[in-house]
Amino acid sequence: MLRSLTIRDMLLIDRLELSFGPGLNVLTGETGAGKSILLDCLGFVLGWRGRADLVRQGAGQGEVTAVFDLPADHPARAVLADAGIGIEDDELILRRVNGGDGRKTGFVNDRRVSGEVLRQLSAALVELHGQHDDRGLLNPRGHRALLDAFGALDPGETRKGWAARREAARRLEAAETALTAARGExxxxxxxxxxxxxxxxxxxxxxxxxxxxxxxxxxxxxxxxxxxxxxxxxxxxxxxxxxxxxxxxxxxxxxxxxxxxxxxxxxxxxxxxxxxxxxxxxxxxxxxxxxxxxxxxxxxxxxxxxxxxxxxxxxxxxxxxxxxxxxxxxxxIDAGEAAIADLRAAAAAADAAYAAAAAALTEARRGAAARLDIAVAAELAPLKMERAVFETRLLPAESGPEGGDAVSFTVATNPGAPAGPLDRIASGGELSRFLLALKVCLARGNDALVLIFDEIDRGVGGATADAVGRRLRRLAEGAQVLVVTHSPQVAAQGAHHFRVAKSVADGMTTSTVAPLNEAQRVDEIARMLSGDRVTEAAAEAARALLSG
CATH class of the missing domain: 1.10.287 (Helix Hairpins)
Known part of the structure; x- marks a missing residue:
């Protein structure tokens, strides 16, 4: 879980300390207030590659610190062990400094590390989803692993078969090379x-x-x-x-x-x-x-x-x-042909064993794909996309340790329409709902990752936005979720609410983020419903959303 985020002299932020809680954390604010700045800063401390001009104008350097709670069985501990970094308790502190000259320096529990180590930790700590996120659900290269995780499939036998196959082929090639060289003398x-x-x-x-x-x-x-x-x-x-x-x-x-x-x-x-x-x-x-x-x-x-x-x-x-x-x-040389015949037989047996393991894995993936399609369809109906068709496709691919399957998530938004990749077929609002439905299905029981949704509710409203909010809240029951949203229906589902605001003082523009109490939440959701002029009707509607 992300416990806190401290930002100093980054972009429009002068000084900021935020404490997050478990469950659904929502960030709201007017367009341009600086909600995306928080994600930029979090991405910076996690080693993500992004914009270069992060230091606040007039400051010598900027700094971001993120504190995570790390249970004993968290996957990030394996990354720390590989990097030779010990951790005495459950607290993981990431800190990164951006100098005025553009140089970036990262630290993990006060030990200096490379950006690559931060990125490896990021993969185990945080998952970002948005309409233009090409590192998550929209990246076909990760679909096979997601399907395996959903189906609780272990490619271990296939990996062992692949390793045995490669070793048998190596031994056969070495024997044939040695025999050819020996025959020359x-x-x-x-x-x-x-x-x-x-x-x-x-x-x-x-x-x-x-x-x-x-x-x-x-x-x-x-x-x-x-x-x-x-x-x-x-x-x-x-x-x-x-x-x-x-x-x-x-x-x-x-x-x-x-x-x-x-x-x-x-x-x-x-x-x-x-x-x-x-x-x-x-x-x-x-x-x-x-x-x-x-x-x-x-x-x-x-x-x-x-x-x-x-x-x-x-x-x-x-x-x-x-x-x-x-x-x-x-x-x-005299016995070479007989030995090579034995090695060829061993290689053929290893090929057959790998093929059997890969075929079994493919069959298991087909079953998992069918179950995933049913689960996503069940999630799409409340999101007002009951006519859309989600399909997990398995196609033959080059064989490897994980088998010989290529997996891709495809959609057809209307009956009879051709299916295609998520990001090419669905519109902005449809894509958001597809991603949410898919994530709800894939993330069940996974509390290792902090899930971040960047305006994933864009383009939807009314009952659909309410369904999106309820899905996010349900998703947050098993994982910490951070949502940047413009939807009052989504904001009302949050367990913790933060408002991002922008102000100008002495010619300097700054962004601030403040946690909201119950009364302040009513005012913020009413503003989101009615605009700058908050009416009593809007306030009453906000209270209804919060109670509902």
Missing amino acids: EDFLRHAVKELEDLSPDTGEEAALDTRRRAMQAAERIRGDVARALQMLGPEGAEGAMLDAGRWLEGAADRAEGGLDEPIAALSRALIELGEAHRGVEVTLAALEFDPGALEAAEERLFALRGLARKHGVLPDDLAGLAEDLRGRLGR
Whole structure:
């Protein structure tokens, strides 16, 4: 609910503070008094795009503040949450400043926000209806949502079906694109996989081969020296000479008076050590034995591994993993057609599921449209338009998350006349009544929005104006309604009445708005009935309207 509106230095308003109440709030006043200024100012603080010259002449800046009561489940709270704005209680304060240079600055609960945030809040807070309003009931782009709201229809299954359909189509397209790209390298893959499988590389093989090759190369270089050393240590070398020396010394020992005993013992020990050395060298020489063909094979294998690694731009140890990857890619090509067939089947199933959900939604909309047409017809009769025909039309449209229906509200004002869009077929007064009847049907039970009707009763009077007023009062039972009106019958139905007046002082024109008490309401409605000169008969008629 809009609790209050405060205006400073805007258009013809100097200072103004208004408090609104629940139910039907009516604003009256002479033509040109400034009733539309209030709507301009309210639109300004709500971020609506409108006239640029809003600051009152002579003022440095203008400012408008609107205070709303916001229940815990109000849709505007979702907008606030998305904008990162917290709200501690049920009070929402919108403030917007218009500088003299034309710059506009908006605030929500004293936090600076963009005009877009204000407009998003506006959509959840206020709904404006007038003869030239192209954002509300006259805008065909919103008719489908209005019909869904009237019929309590939830397009959730259709939205899920649409999302699943798009995902299935995306996966199929991605698979087909990948298969097409893979087929372009199929020859390369088959050759590369064969080449890798023929070589059959193992992780760590390159390092092992390199170590083995270096060992064989080293053995080739030192084996000759070790063999020669072994020969020098053996019977034909040092061992043979030492044995001969031992025999010669032992033959002479008896005649040497013991002088050769120690040398003979030392030589015996040396022979033992020489034997150990010989055996060690012999073992080493045996270990250095290798097949020259094995060295050649190791070098060829090593060169083959390194060459293939360079060819594919990987490390030799990564060749085994590369082979597995290339086999996988080749396998996907071989299995691609089968996979794509499965994806095509899934896409077809998703299409069918979406089509079924959309068809069910269309059928539900047809039922809701029939009920809406009946409800609007029932509202038109008291508005003296019982011969008019309202029709909710469903036409095929491009499929989307909300289904494949285009919804439009059409009217035929006279029997046999062609039906067409509301704003093209109905005259000003007829359009007003159509909009009111439609809004009464669509807004039942919706108290989240403040409904504003700008001279929606224009062009009607008498009993029809009385019916309009009664419809507005009934509409206000479930929502706060603000009405700018010239009709005394409508004004008499209000729960709260404000009079807009214009005055000139010191060459400056200003507009004022004042709430009226019961006696003042009689005078204002009498003025609306009779003009500037209020007669007793007009006053009596005003009292009758207020009591009726």
